[in-house]
Amino acid sequence: MCVRCAEEKPAWWLSVCPICGKTVCHSCATFAYGRYFCCNACAAYFFHGDPEEEGSGE
Numbered sequence: 001m002c003v004r005c006a007e008e009k010p011a012w013w014l015s016v017c018p019i020c021g022k023t024v025c026h027s028c029a030t031f032a033y034g035r036y037f038c039c040n041a042c043a044a045y046f047f048h049g050d051p052e053e054e055g056s057g058e
């Protein structure tokens with residue numbers, strides 16, 4: 001079941017977000033970098049590779 005639209009979808013129409021592990025259908029998913037994400041935030045997280053650290057020194 002998709003966490004966004006809460007509809008039952010065929011397994012092939014669902015993807016598990018590689019960031020948070022939520023299941024989303026391809027209609028609701030954000031497609032980026034060759035993967036499906038549950039939301040833009042997860043896609044951004046995947047791209048940056050680290051949690052949002054806003055100027056943690058260094």
Ligand SMILES: [Zn+2]
Binds near residue numbers: 004007024025028
């Ligand atoms: Zn959906």
Ligand SMILES: [Zn+2]
Binds near residue numbers: 019022038
């Ligand atoms: Zn996610």
